[in-house]
Amino acid sequence: MSLRVAQAIAAKDLRTELRSRSAVSTVLPFAVTMLLAFGFALGPDQLLLSQVAAGLLWLAALFASVELCHRSYQAEAANGALEGLLLSPADKGAVFLGKAAAAFVQLIILLLVTAGLVVVLFGLPVGRAPGLLLLTAVLGVAGLSTLGSLLGLLAVRSRSRQAALPLLVLPLVSPVIIAATKATATLAQGSTDGIGGWLSLLVAFDAAFLAAGYLVFGHLLED
Secondary structure, eight states, rough: OHHHHHHHHHHHHHHHHHEEEEEEEEIIHHHHHHHHHHHHHOSSSSHHHHHHHHHHHHHHHHHHHHHHHHHHHHHHHHHTHHHHHSSSSSSHHHHHHHHHHHHHHHHHHHHHHHHHHHHHHOOOOSSSSSHHOOOOOHHHHHHHHHHHHHHHHHHSSSHHHSHHHHHHHHHHHHHHHHHHHHHHHHTTOOOTTTTHHHHHHHHHHHHHHHHHHHHHHHHHHOO
């Protein structure tokens, strides 16, 4: 039953995105603009750009996830869908899993598109250990989407709304961004030294965010 609820919520969110194209029309241009701004600020030094490319990629993913999750909950709050979720007899933890899954799908697509831009603009090498790079992307995006799906609800329920979400997300998600950036930079350099530790850290935080979201999502929805 919980699995069917999660699948239904994820499918609903993805259908809504396909109709509105919010990620394509708003979130992706935001990430691209940020990358270009950093590129111009750092100058034409190709060596410097390649050294900071991994950090810029995950920084763009972070801000894209904040914007994506905020817009998702803002739309539901505006049309009364949150009240419908609250009154529904469905398992609220399963609702969270569905929303996190939909956010994951959207964010992984955005990350792959952004990664292509980073490769072209900043020379990030991705031909080395592509499997581990993909695993890093999956684990990093999982952390961003689960935490964003949890705190996005808290932000839309608060008075400060959009300003509250970055303040809530940034301190908690820092270990995920650091681990994903370190793993990506290490693999891009053709090395696997210490990669197991960074990936293990990502798995640990993903599991913690997923468990916390499953347990407290219903309480946040009721408040």
